Amino acid sequence: MGKSRSRMSQVLSPSNRESWPWPPVIQASAVVHVAAVGAGLLVPGAWPWAIGALVLNHAVITAAGLTPRSGLLGPNVTRLPAGAAARREIAITIDDGPDPEVTPKVLDMLGAHRQRATFFCIAERVLEHPALAREIVARGHSIQNHTARHRHNFSLLGPRGFAHEISRAQQVLEEVTGQRPTCFRAPAGLRNPFLAPVLHRMGLSLVSWTRRGFDTREGNAQTVLARLTKGLEAGDILLLHDGHAARTPQGQPVILEVLPELLARLQADGLRAVTLPEGLSA
Template sequence: MNAPAPLQTSYAPRRWRPAPLITGTAALHVGAAAAMLLEPATWPWATGSVIASHLVLTAAGLWPKSALLGPNWTRLPPSPDANDRIALTIDDGPDPEVTPRVLDLLDEHSARATFFCIGERAQRHPQIVEQIAARGHAVENHSQRHRHHFSLSAPGALRREIEAGQRTLTQITGTRPLFFRAPAGLRNPFLEPVLCDLGLQLASWTRRGFDTRERDAGKVTQRLLDGLAPRDILLIHDGHAARGADGAPVILKVLPELLRTAAQAQLRWTTLREALDENTPKNAPIPVQKAIDAAPFDKI
């Protein structure tokens, strides 16, 4: 497989711009408080409106492909180079049994993928993460511990979890992740400001196979290929992979068909990192990293 072109590996923190839903909710809270102060009898309506706004925020966080809480990559950004590109993202690894076999399949088809790795798993199997990077794939942040209550965390807890994942993966690969995917895709309004401060971009997907629970490889493949189009971002799992009736991880049966079909459709695989680099002006200076980059890795 040909080595990818050198990419930018350093991006400055992004400026946080509250999404309209966030600013609208804040304004509603202020209005509700003012209404109760000026006319106490309005408290049922004011309280009800605040509760309703919180329900909307919760629903937005429970919808992985939502952009209501802030920017979220559900497809590759439009560009002249994206007209025949699709992205394969692989979550929850590394897995010592599955990931090396996934890498071999990708090599056979000259395909590059984006691996969203869990920090703790990466610490247990650093040599596999090194292999992912060495074989031309991108390693991105899927949190340090992949806790199921991640979306219920306060800003400080979110930052500690994401920052720990950043440091773990940077220490192993020598390259800072540029993307973050929340565990199960679930999040809350506090996540985007943290990602902005850490220079990370949230990424979800266009379509997924539900291959952590679906044991039928044919059904997983159909979900991924149904309506496949340029700029799609696909999600499968090398960690927590479901197993078919024969005991084999489903991903190992899904990948060959997926890669063959993409080749027949003349679609080319790219990484999210490459797509980001292609949409960054080539003459733009690489921003200086924040002081966190220079912090010792053992200060987690």
Template sequence: MTTLPDDRRWRPAPLIKASALLHAGAVAATILRPEVWPWAAGAVVTDQAMLAIAGLWPRCSLLGPNWKRLPPEAAARGEVAITIDDGPEPKVTPTVLDLLDRHGVTATFFCIGERAMRHPELCREIVQRGHAVENHSLRHRHDFALLGLRGFVREIEAAQDTLAAITGMRPLFFRAPAGLRNPLLDPALCRLDLRLVSWTRRGFDTRDGNAEYVSARLLLGLNGGDILLLHDGNAARTTGGDAVILAVLPRLLDAIAAAKLCPVTLRSVIT
């Protein structure tokens, strides 16, 4: 178990502090020397572009804390986290649960609140079978990264309340839809006592139905501390019409066992 500090007050990341100072400096320079306004405006535009690029990079930590790997203590124990997004999906999730049971391992399911409301019994089954349900937003909005602070809080808190009411366990982690965000997500997560998680490696299994290629991406450099991303919802289909995760998961679990690694839920690392 990793012990994390209890103080969850928001502290701006260095890039955010630098951005605020730059904006203040640009305003002051323009007031004191109006003729420099083109340079000041150019600096502000460049800064905004950098913040936008950081938000479009899911594994970036420049906007705030972001779990790309498990903590060092978990990595040293040979632990890995299998994370499964966009469910629950009645045509896929039950088979995923059976495969996990067959291998005797646990996983973390990042569930969408509205889908959980439609299939509450399936969400409860995930937890009853020893896995964890975490927050993947209420609606998985395509414009999620364009929300403001209030919009983030409303969307994420609604999913928190929904998932907690269904499963009896309040999520501890959040993954942004498609991993995209803006600088206001970090203070929203601090307000809701959630930790942002991205991934070490993903298989691009929402786009690629070739199980061999998806497996190869996930297994390249497999090591303790990895956070691996798959999808039970919105999964690409194999040539046989099945969700590709159903073909990939057995290969992944066999490789993890062969490497003597231990799959764990994210919350088990900190609780």
């Protein structure tokens, strides 16, 4: 059983929701703070060194939060577990929708190739397009939590702000689709140490990706496709966007040019795209 499965089981187990097992880097950070303050108070001339240690400590924590695939701040699923990889499964994840222009065409492409995807949806957009959200689920795909509003300052929030954004999205997504999300993705993948305990209490797994196409700013479909398929293998989690998608020189949302070729590549390689709940339950 792969590490991703183990991490997901830890988060979803009700017995583990009572207390948060702080990761080693956070425990070490607490020790550094206590030691720095103690040294500054008790050792003559130690304050410059103590302050330097604190600055370095905060730089490490900040860097971890700015690295979407980092696991230093808590469990972070970046690949499907070994069982899914053995079955030649991958996960296509599509963020920032639903979008009434783009998402229906994405659904048709996926359906034509008999592949499934996971849509990390913004709750406010689901409220604007509830029928489209229900269609995503009705066609065999999964909708997961991508916050209520996709705030640009999400990574700067504290525990209360995280809880409000995520719980509101949980409520909306469950009410509209009838399914309660089990996975969460932060806007742009950015976060701080307060996020993991909130997800833990809500029974949500943080999911990032194995590879991404940067398709919110790259309008060249071949460049995006190359980023997604270079070294592509079973167990990968891929990231695309139906919302906030960059446009090709012809004005087409880039995902609509990338997805057909990506799906053809999966078929040629004998890979099957599954939803995250399917893949992570392996």
